[in-house]
Every structure is written in C-alpha cells, then in structure tokens.
Amino acid sequence: MQETRQVDLTKDYFSNLGLPCSYQIDLAALADSHRLLQQTHHPDRFAASDEAEQRQAVQTASYLNQAYGVLRSPLKRAIYLLELQGMEPLAPTNTSMPMDFLLQQMQLRERMEELPAAADVEAELEQLADELLVMHKQLQTDFAAAYEAGQLPAAEVVVRKLQFIEKLQQECNDLEGRLLD
Structure with missing residues (x-):
C-alpha cells in the first residue's frame, strides 16, 4: 500500500x-x-x-x-516553470518576437481567413490543423531544450510562440465547428 x-x-x-x-x-x-x-x-x-x-x-x-x-497543459507548465524562476513570460511589456515568427503568424492568419472560400474546406482545415500540431510539438521540444540548458530568455520567447499556436489551434477548432456543422 x-x-x-x-x-x-x-x-x-x-x-x-x-x-x-x-x-x-x-x-x-x-x-x-x-x-x-x-x-x-x-x-x-x-x-x-x-x-x-x-x-x-x-x-x-x-x-x-x-x-x-x-x-x-504544455503551455501552462512552461509558464509555471518560468514563474518559479522569477520570470513573467506573459507580462504585457514582454512582447518581443523574432521577425520570422511574426511573418509566419501573419501567413497562418491569412490562411485561416481564406479557409471559408477554399474549394475543399475540410481538407484545407485538416491540413492547417496538422501543421499547427507539428508546430506545437516542435515548440514543446524547443522549450524543453532551452529550459533544461538554462537559456531562460530563449525559453520565454518559446512560451509566447506556444501561446500563439495554441490560440490559433483553438480558432481553427472553432472555425471547423462553424464551417462543418
């Protein structure tokens, strides 16, 4: 026992x-x-x-x-670990992001906006959801590597990326609910 x-x-x-x-x-x-x-x-x-x-x-x-x-939750766990280190990864003043990620964000948002007009909405939606899942898994790997190596500022950037991808995944799920029901 x-x-x-x-x-x-x-x-x-x-x-x-x-x-x-x-x-x-x-x-x-x-x-x-x-x-x-x-x-x-x-x-x-x-x-x-x-x-x-x-x-x-x-x-x-x-x-x-x-x-x-x-x-x-992968995102909440990452935030919590950084908070235990005295960091505030989601502080309103903490918004710096790499330019390539900002461009990727814009492209993903454009794809989301164009989905309702796609010839095969279901296939396009599934492809986007799959891509977001791959990105999410990669960001989890990136966070773990940065955190375990003590690279907390890099881990903090990954948290903000994870937050964006999770938000986009939720929006993708919501869109799927609206378009396929």
Whole structure:
C-alpha cells in the first residue's frame, strides 16, 4: 500500500505531486498522483471533521485541481516553470518576437481567413490543423531544450510562440465547428 503524501500548499506543484521539476513529465504519473491525492484529501472524507479541517480539505482539493490543470497543459507548465524562476513570460511589456515568427503568424492568419472560400474546406482545415500540431510539438521540444540548458530568455520567447499556436489551434477548432456543422 502506498503511503499517504501530505500536501504543503506553500510548495510548488511538482513537489506536491511527486514529480521532478521539469518540463518533460510523465503525464500518466501526473494523473495517477493527482487521483491518489484527490482521493486522500477529498472534502467528502472530512464531512464529519471540524470546520477548520473541512476548509483545509476544500483548499487542498482546489490546490490539487489547479496544480493538475497547470502541469497537464504544455503551455501552462512552461509558464509555471518560468514563474518559479522569477520570470513573467506573459507580462504585457514582454512582447518581443523574432521577425520570422511574426511573418509566419501573419501567413497562418491569412490562411485561416481564406479557409471559408477554399474549394475543399475540410481538407484545407485538416491540413492547417496538422501543421499547427507539428508546430506545437516542435515548440514543446524547443522549450524543453532551452529550459533544461538554462537559456531562460530563449525559453520565454518559446512560451509566447506556444501561446500563439495554441490560440490559433483553438480558432481553427472553432472555425471547423462553424464551417462543418
């Protein structure tokens, strides 16, 4: 039987979920750890406890859900890792991007705008979605390499790129819903 791990709300998400503080994590281990901790610290288990213990259980469950959501998302996990290093990758004043990426953004946006008029909307949409997925995976690899090498400013740029690609992926999904329904 696995021993019950306590949750310290002052520690980082990785520590509390028993994971290495790294971008590349085992998502199955994350899910298992989250499930185990949620079972142990679920507020329903404290229904007969005093009000302070009930409140603590609610706070712990909320913390665990927040931690799981952050660590499960490639973008949120990258942001969180940089924040642990004292950086603010999405600060409003932090908008510098390489020119080639800005041009690529413009081209991708133009393709999105032209999709409704395409001869084969479904095929074009699928091709764009596939390209965005490849870009997203490459950016995850780029972030991991920069972060692990201690190149935090480079990792910060990758986070902003990831944010753009994820936003474009969502817009692509939304467009698919509108065009193919």
